[in-house]
Amino acid sequence: MVLHETEIEILGIIENNGRLPIETIAKMVGKSIEQVEEIIQKLESLKIIVEYNTIVDWRKVEGHEGVTAMIDVKVTPKRGVGFDDIAAKIYRFKEVKSVYLMSGAYDLSVVIEGRTMSEVAHFVSEKLSTLDSVLSTTTHFILKKYKHDGTIFDQGDEDKRIVVSP
Known part of the structure; x- marks a missing residue:
C-alpha cells in the first residue's frame, strides 16, 4: 500500500512514542487534530498500526x-x-x-x-x-x-554524586 507523506510521518512519530497526545502529533505534522485522528484510525483499520506496546525493564x-x-x-x-x-x-x-x-x-x-x-x-x-x-x-x-526496540536500557543510571574524601 502506498501512503502519503503525512501518514508516513505520523507512523514514524507513533513508532517512537505511542503515548504522544494527538494535539502534539498534529502540531508536529502541521495538520488539524481531526485530520490526525482520521489518519490514525485509517492506519489502525488497515492493520498498518498493529499494536501499541510498552517496554518494561x-x-x-x-x-x-x-x-x-x-x-x-x-x-x-x-x-x-x-x-x-x-x-x-x-x-x-x-x-x-x-x-x-x-x-x-x-x-x-x-x-x-x-x-x-x-x-x-x-x-x-x-x-x-x-x-x-x-x-x-x-x-x-x-x-x-x-537495547531493545530502539530503547537503551541503563542509560543515565550511573551515580553522578561527587566523591568526597577527608
Missing part, C-alpha cells in the same frame, strides 16, 4: 526478572505452505513472544520468556522439539539487555 522489579531465550530452529517446510504452518504452530504457544523466518543455518528464530531456565528448557524439550517439522534447536539465553 523487568530486571528492576524484584521477583519478576524472568528468563528470555532466543532459539534457533531448523525445520522441514511442508509442501504448499512452506514455513508458515510450522511458524503458526510455534507462535500459538503462550511462552513465545516472537517468531521470525531467517536466512542462514537455521530457518526460524523464536524468542520465548519463562520464569526460570528450567521452564524454558521444559518448553524446548517437551513442546518445541516434539513438533513434527522441527529437526533441531539451539537455545541462547539472554544475560542482559542493552
Whole structure:
C-alpha cells in the first residue's frame, strides 16, 4: 500500500512514542487534530498500526526478572505452505513472544520468556522439539539487555554524586 507523506510521518512519530497526545502529533505534522485522528484510525483499520506496546525493564522489579531465550530452529517446510504452518504452530504457544523466518543455518528464530531456565528448557524439550517439522534447536539465553526496540536500557543510571574524601 502506498501512503502519503503525512501518514508516513505520523507512523514514524507513533513508532517512537505511542503515548504522544494527538494535539502534539498534529502540531508536529502541521495538520488539524481531526485530520490526525482520521489518519490514525485509517492506519489502525488497515492493520498498518498493529499494536501499541510498552517496554518494561523487568530486571528492576524484584521477583519478576524472568528468563528470555532466543532459539534457533531448523525445520522441514511442508509442501504448499512452506514455513508458515510450522511458524503458526510455534507462535500459538503462550511462552513465545516472537517468531521470525531467517536466512542462514537455521530457518526460524523464536524468542520465548519463562520464569526460570528450567521452564524454558521444559518448553524446548517437551513442546518445541516434539513438533513434527522441527529437526533441531539451539537455545541462547539472554544475560542482559542493552537495547531493545530502539530503547537503551541503563542509560543515565550511573551515580553522578561527587566523591568526597577527608
